[in-house]
Amino acid sequence: MIVMRSAAAVRAAAAGLLTAALLLAPWTARAADAPGITHYALDPAKSSLEFTFMQAGAANKGHFKRFQVAFDFSAENLAASKLDVTIEMNSSDTGDQERDDTLKGADLFAVTKFPQAHFAASQINRTASGYEAVGKLTIRGVTRDASVPFSFRTVTENGAAVGYMSGKTSVRRLDYGVGQGDWKATDQVGNEVAVSFALRLIAH
Amino acid sequence: MAVRNTEHRWGAAAQLFHWLIVVLIIVQVTLATLADDLPPSARKLALLARHKSVGITILMLVILRLLWRSLNLTPLLPDTLKPYERFLARFTHAALYVLLFAMPLSGWMMSSARGFPVSWFGLFTLPDLVPKNKSLYEALLTTHETLAWVLAAVVTLHVAAALKHHFMLRDNVLRRMLPFTTTPGPKA
Numbered sequence: 001m002i003v004m005r006s007a008a009a010v011r012a013a014a015a016g017l018l019t020a021a022l023l024l025a026p027w028t029a030r031a032a033d034a035p036g037i038t039h040y041a042l043d044p045a046k047s048s049l050e051f052t053f054m055q056a057g058a059a060n061k062g063h064f065k066r067f068q069v070a071f072d073f074s075a076e077n078l079a080a081s082k083l084d085v086t087i088e089m090n091s092s093d094t095g096d097q098e099r100d101d102t103l104k105g106a107d108l109f110a111v112t113k114f115p116q117a118h119f120a121a122s123q124i125n126r127t128a129s130g131y132e133a134v135g136k137l138t139i140r141g142v143t144r145d146a147s148v149p150f151s152f153r154t155v156t157e158n159g160a161a162v163g164y165m166s167g168k169t170s171v172r173r174l175d176y177g178v179g180q181g182d183w184k185a186t187d188q189v190g191n192e193v194a195v196s197f198a199l200r201l202i203a204h
Numbered sequence: 205m206a207v208r209n210t211e212h213r214w215g216a217a218a219q220l221f222h223w224l225i226v227v228l229i230i231v232q233v234t235l236a237t238l239a240d241d242l243p244p245s246a247r248k249l250a251l252l253a254r255h256k257s258v259g260i261t262i263l264m265l266v267i268l269r270l271l272w273r274s275l276n277l278t279p280l281l282p283d284t285l286k287p288y289e290r291f292l293a294r295f296t297h298a299a300l301y302v303l304l305f306a307m308p309l310s311g312w313m314m315s316s317a318r319g320f321p322v323s324w325f326g327l328f329t330l331p332d333l334v335p336k337n338k339s340l341y342e343a344l345l346t347t348h349e350t351l352a353w354v355l356a357a358v359v360t361l362h363v364a365a366a367l368k369h370h371f372m373l374r375d376n377v378l379r380r381m382l383p384f385t386t387t388p389g390p391k392a
Contacts, residue, residue: 056250056320058323
């Protein structure tokens with residue numbers, strides 16, 4: 001009897017909590033959001049993050065196969081907009097196994113020690129040609145100020161809000177210690193690495 | 205020494221082409237051998253980049269050399285040669301020219317197939333000759349290495365013949381390709 005009553009009480013309490021949670025959910029979500037902000041998440045299949053580097057005097061390309069993007073954005077509320085990108089360094093692909101292995105090694109990306117690169121921008125500014133994300137870029141454990149210009153447009157596709165973000169920037173690899181020992185030399189592998197991205201972001 | 209060839213002597217331009225290419229081939233063998241022993245590293249990259257640049261230089265020189273050859277007399281082979289020797293001499297020289305094209309071209313194609321564009325001393329990038337393809341790269345690597353050994357064999361034959369002409373036949377065949385020598389007319 002006691003057991004039965006107790007079980008019923010637990011069920012009732014659980015139902016009560018669930019109801020409360022459901023009722024509160026939209027309210028808490030709204031409370032966390034600044035007005036007008038839309039959350040965007042990455043559509044990995046239709047997004048690319050590429051890098052171009054000079055190797056032995058010629059331009060060579062690579063890309064990252066895995067990265068995450070969280071973009072909170074409102075053109076009317078840039079103060080509350082922010083961008084967060086995490087890159088899985090182990091997913092770098094330059095189309096050459098030997099080169100990829102070398103790139104992931106201790107003297108370059110050092111993926112075992114520094115598996116991720118991270119860009120966190122809490123400041124989004126309007127520029128003449130679009131926007132720029134100003135924040136901190138961390139590669140190989142080194143964090144530096146970085147600003148990434150980008151363009152952003154939203155469209156409605158099959159009733160869903162979709163954002164397209166693209167841009168290019170450049171990173172001096174040695175600023176982040178990408179290149180130890182012999183790889184510090186820039187005659188064979190250039191210091192300047194061009195990074196370009198074209199992302200499809202889905203509003204949530 | 206005249207710039208142009210005569211019937212009995214290679215001119216300064218032909219000699220310059222010949223000896224410049226000799227020196228560059230020695231550089232090529234040295235760079236390739238040094239790079240071969242290294243694991244993937246910045247130094248290996250640097251050696252191979254130079255190997256490619258020098259290879260393209262040789263290709264350019266060979267094109268110029270053949271153009272120059274076509275605009276000039278070719279010194280005659282000594283009359284003393286037997287028909288088979290005459291054939292062997294022509295064959296060896298033709299093989300050397302073919303290899304001087306085939307070596308850099310197979311190297312260039314190999315680089316393209318690997319997906320590594322070739323730059324000439326960082327000054328300009330050459331177009332890719334073939335699309336990126338792993339099995340094609342491996343086939344071209346084998347081709348390039350095999351051709352290197354074929355070149356070594358033909359060069360050996362070429363040098364042996366030159367020395368035979370000089371020390372055994374005592375004609376002017378070697379001397380007429382050497383600067384700072386005088387060549388009398390055909391061997392008496």
